[in-house]
Amino acid sequence: MKYDIIVIGSGPGGYIAAIRASQLGKKVAIIEKYTTLGGTCLNVGCIPSKALLDSSHHYYDAVHHFEEHGISIQKPSFDFTKMVERKANVVETTTGGIKYLMDKNDITVFEGLGSFEDATHIKVSKKDGSSEIIEGTNIIIATGSKPSTLPFISIDKERIITSTEALKLPEVPKHLIVIGGGVIGLELGSVYSRLGAEVTVVEYMDKIVPGMDADVSKELQKVFKKQGITFATSHKVTSVKRDGNNVVVKATDKKDREIEFSGDYCLVAVGRKPYTEGLGLEKAGVKVTERGQIDVNDHLQTNIKNIYAIGDVVKGAMLAHKAEEEGVVVAEYLAGEKPHINYNLIPGIVYTWPEAAAVGKTEEELKEAKIEYKAGKFSMRALGRSRASGDTDGFVKVLADKNTDEILGVHMVGARVADLIMEAAVAMEFRASAEDLARICHGHPTYSEAVKEAAKAAWDGKPLNA
Template identity: 65%
Template sequence: MQYDVIVIGSGPGGYVAAIRCAQLGMKTAIIEKYSTLGGTCLNVGCIPSKALLDSSEHYHNAAHAFSDHGIKLDNLAFDFGRMVARKQEVVNANTSGISFLMKKNKIDVHTGVGSFKDKNTIVVTKTDGTKAELTTEKVIIATGSKPSSLPFLKIDKQRIITSTEALSLPEVPKHLILIGGGVIGLELGSVYARLGAKVSVIEFMDGIIPTMDKALGRELLKVLKKQGMEFYLNHKVTGATVEGDEVTVTFDNAKGEKQELKGDYCMVAVGRVAYTDGLGLENIGLTVEERGRKITVDEHLETSVKGVYAIGDVIKGAMLAHKAEDEGTFVAEIIAGQKPHINYNLIPGVVYTWPEVAAVGFTEEQLKEQGAKYKVGSFPFKASGRARASGDLDGFVKVLADATTDEILGVHMIGPRAADMIAEAVVAMEFRASAEDVTRASHAHPTYTEAMREACLAATENRAIHI
C-alpha cells in the first residue's frame, strides 16, 4: 500500500503529526505496536498519573482541609482499587478518542512493529508474526521513550519498579523508596504520600527538580516535607535487593558513608531513554547517539536520510508530550512546504504535585551564567485574595525581565493551578512582551493569575500593589 507519509508511533507527537499531515491533504498511515493508540502519555504516563493525582488529592483534601471549610466527615476511607479502575477508565476514554480521530481524518492504522526495509519501505510485523510491507514518500519516527534504570540495579517489576508499574500497584505501599527527585518520581510519590504511604526520596543532586529554577526546587522541597515526604539529597544509590516483600536500598552520603533504607516498594525514576529498538535504522544507515540513544536531526527535524524525520522523545531536548506535539505539527507543515517555527526556549515545563510547579524561559541560574543583566519580581500566593480563599497559600510567581528592555526572559511559578497559569507567560514571551505589558492587561479579580501581574509589577520598578 502506498502512502505520502507513514508515522511510526502513536503518542502525542505521532498522532498529532498524522492528523496534521492528513489535514494538509497527504495520504497518511500510522503504525503502533500496542493494541491501543496514544503511546506512553495516554497509556502509562501523563494521563493515568494525572487521574491518580486528582483522586489522591481529593482524598487528601477531605482528610486534611475540609474541616477548615466547615465540612465534617466521619469514617473517611478510600477504595484504592476503585481509584486504579477509574484511572483506567480515563485512559480508555482518551485512547478511544484518538482512534476516533484517526477515522475522522481517514488515517490508516496498522498494528504491529514498524521497521525500515529501506527509506521508502516499512515492514509491519504483527503480533502473530505475519508481515506487511508499506511504501511511502516520507517517514516520521515518533517512537517515544521508556524508563531508564541504573546499570547495577535490576528492575523486577514487582518490588523494584518503574513509573509504569507504579500506576497499577495492587496496594498502597507502606514505605515507597524513590530513586530520583525529578518530575516523574515526585508526582507519583506524592500520590502515595497523600494516601498514607511513607515516601523516601534519594536524589544524587543537591536539590529536587534540578533542571528547573533553584527557587522552585527549594519551595517544593519545603512543601513536600510538610506533606510528610522525606529526602536524602546529595546521596548516591549503590544497590537494591529484594527478599520476600522487602526491598533494601543501599546508598552513600556526600561523605561516602554507607546507609540503607528498607521498604516494600522501590521506584526507580532516573529519567527516560529514547525507544529505537526494532526500527531497523541500520537498514537505512542511521545510527543513534550513545548517550540516551537519540536520533540526530537538523533544524527541520530531518535525519541524515532524506525524507526520514524524527520527533519527540527520540530526538534531543526535553521529553515532554507538548514538545512532541509541536514537533509533529512542525514536521507535517515542513513536508507540506510551509515555514513553521518552534521556539524551544518557550516550551513550558510542569510538575503536577500540589502545589503545581511550572516554568518557561531562562532560569535565574542560566541568566547569571550568561552574564545577562536582569531584574526579578516575585509575588507570594499568601498575599493573593483568591489563594487565601481556597487555602492554597504555599508558593509564588517569579518573573525575570531584561534590565534594559523589560522583556520577560523567564517565568517560574509554584502554586495553585500553575500548570494552567503558565500559558499566560508563554503567550506573553512568544510575542516578546515586557513585564510592563502584562501589568497593563486587566486580570479578573479574584483569580490566581493576578499573582502573575503582581510579579510583573514587582519586576517593574518594584510596583507590586499587594505586598
C-alpha cells in the same frame, strides 16, 4: 500500499503529526505495536498519572482540609482498586478518542511493530506472526522513550519498579522509596504519600527537580516535607536489592557515609531514554548519537532526507507537548509550509499540589550566560483568591532583562499554575516586557493576579499587594 507519510508510533507526537499531515491533504498511515493508540503518555504516563493524582488529591483534601471549610464527614476512606479502575477508564476513553480521530481524518492504522526494510519501505510485524510491507514517500519516527534505570539495578516489575508498574500497583505501599527527585518521582511519590504511604525520595543532586529554578526546587521541597515526604538529596545510590517483600536501597551521602533505606517498594525514576529497539535504523542508514538519540537538523530531518524524527527519540525535553509541536512542524514542513517552534518557550510542569511550572530561563541560566536581569517575586499567600481556597503555598517569579525589560523567564509554584504558566508563554512569544504584563487588567480575585504583581515587582519593584 504506498503513502505520502508513514508515522511510526502513535504517541502525542505521532498521532498529532498524522492528523496534521492528513489535514494538509497527505495520504497517511500510522503504525502502533500495541493494541491501543496514544503511546506512553496516554497509556502509562501523563494521563493515568494525572487521574491518580486527582483522585488522591480529593482524598487528601477530605482528610486534611474539609474540616477547616466547615465540612464535617465521617473519617474518609478510599477504595484503591476503584481508584485504579477509574484511572483505567480514563485511559480507555482517551485512547478510544485517538482511534476516533484516526478514522475521522482517514488515517490508516497498522497494528504491529514497524521496522525499516530500507529508506522508503516499512515492515509491519504483527502479533500473529504475519507481516506486510508498506511504502512511504516520507517517514516520521515517533517511537518515544522508555524508563531508564541504573546499571546495577534489576527491575523486577513487582517490588523494584518503574513508573509503568507504579501506576497499577495492587496496593498502597507501606514505605515507597523513590530513586530520583524529578517530575515522575515527585508526582507518583505524591500519589502514594497522600494515600498514607511513607515516602522517601533519594536524589543524587543537591535539590529536587534540579532542572528547574532553584527557588522552585526549594519551595517544593519545603511544602512536600510539610506533607510528610522525606528527602535525601546529595545521595548517590549504590545498591538496590530485594529480599522477599522488602527492598533495601544503599546510598552514600556527600560525606561518603553509607546510608540504608528499607521499604516494601522501590520506584526507579531516574529519567527516560529514547526507544528505538527493533526499528532497523541501520537498514535505512539513519544516524544515532552517542546518547541513543536520532540525529536531526533544524527541520527534524535525519541524515536520510525523507526520514524525520520527533519527540523523545530526538534531543530536547522529553515532554508530550514538545513532541506534539514537533509533529505539527514536520507535517507542515512536508506540505511546503514554513512552521517554527521556539524551544525556549516550551513550559515545564510538575503536577503535584501545589503545582510547579516554568517557561524561559532560570536565574542560574541567566547568571551563567552573564545576562543582566531583574527579578520580581510575589507570594501566593498575599492573594485573596489563595486565602479563599486555602492554597497559600507558592509564588510567581518574573525575570526580565535589566536594560530592555523583556521577560526572560517565569517560574511558579501554586494552585493551578500548570494552566497559569501559559499566560507567561504567550507574553514571551510576543516578546512582552514586564511592564506590558503588569499593565494588563487581571480579574479579581484570581490566582493570575500573582503574575501581574510579580511582573510589576520586576518592572518597577513596587507590587501593589505586598
